[in-house]
Amino acid sequence: MVKLAVVRTDSDLEHTLLSGASHINISRVSHSFDNSRDGRLDVLQDVSLDIAPGEFVALLGPSGCGKSTLLRLVAGLETATQGTITQDGHPVTAPDPSRIVVFQDPTLFPWRTVWDNVALGLQAQGILKAEKSRVDAALQKVGLQDFAKSWPHQLSGGMAQRVALARALVNNPKLLILDEPLGKLDSLTRIEMQSELVSLWRKNGFSVLLVTHDVEEALILAQRVVIFSQRPAKIISEIVVDRPYPRHRDDPTLTGFRHEVLNQLGLGKNW
Numbered sequence: 001m002v003k004l005a006v007v008r009t010d011s012d013l014e015h016t017l018l019s020g021a022s023h024i025n026i027s028r029v030s031h032s033f034d035n036s037r038d039g040r041l042d043v044l045q046d047v048s049l050d051i052a053p054g055e056f057v058a059l060l061g062p063s064g065c066g067k068s069t070l071l072r073l074v075a076g077l078e079t080a081t082q083g084t085i086t087q088d089g090h091p092v093t094a095p096d097p098s099r100i101v102v103f104q105d106p107t108l109f110p111w112r113t114v115w116d117n118v119a120l121g122l123q124a125q126g127i128l129k130a131e132k133s134r135v136d137a138a139l140q141k142v143g144l145q146d147f148a149k150s151w152p153h154q155l156s157g158g159m160a161q162r163v164a165l166a167r168a169l170v171n172n173p174k175l176l177i178l179d180e181p182l183g184k185l186d187s188l189t190r191i192e193m194q195s196e197l198v199s200l201w202r203k204n205g206f207s208v209l210l211v212t213h214d215v216e217e218a219l220i221l222a223q224r225v226v227i228f229s230q231r232p233a234k235i236i237s238e239i240v241v242d243r244p245y246p247r248h249r250d251d252p253t254l255t256g257f258r259h260e261v262l263n264q265l266g267l268g269k270n271w
Helices: 010-017 067-075 112-116 120-124 130-141 159-168 186-202 213-222 252-264
Strands: 001-005 023-033 037-053 056-060 082-087 099-102 175-179 208-211 223-226 233-241
Touching: 001 067, 023 067, 037 082, 037 233, 056 067, 067 099, 067 175, 067 208, 099 159, 112 120, 112 130, 120 223, 130 159, 130 186, 130 223, 159 186, 186 213, 213 252, 223 252, 233 252
Parallel strands: 001 233, 056 208, 056 223, 099 175, 175 208
Antiparallel strands: 023 037, 023 082, 223 233
């Protein structure tokens, strides 16, 4: 496995020491699905990955290679065929409010206001009455405090995704799991939301595991980029991105990393 790495500065590590973040360990994980036509379909192959508390890690790889499957395993939505996944030393066996997933589609309930959509997690836990202020605080974090009484159909795509982020943040997650959360946004809104994500992460200190197909997005957002092979996915390369935030797309170091990632993905000739 190729690894391009540089030592991080103290400022880079500053928020990895916050107590509100999870340490995730993925050890020798392989996974397969039953396929009625072809038998077992191998998706992940011997994947090991350690995510430090407060670290932002992005996963890159060919479409359909198994990245989103790995997210589902980390979230506890499925159980790995082989290997172990732990959160702060405890096995991940089921979903938990400390690990929140944000998908590509905001999946807001159209019959609930913005405030009520954000309140869903607290309502499900039976603590909404005592913790209402957390809903207002989450909306404040994503800049939607003035839209609390709005309906989903009144929101732009970027605003709807902010609601989805607020719905995640209201649970005070220790790990935020992002599955192509900006994939359906227009380019300008996507750039704006990338800045929002970095800001929220740095202010709140949770760990982040992101799947994206956008090489530039991975390098702009993450401290470490993990590159997967074709299915069954295995890790073929890691890049530690030592650049300070906010990052700029014309940064020569990022340009070099981008070229290296494309080479690892077999797309170097398209550079």
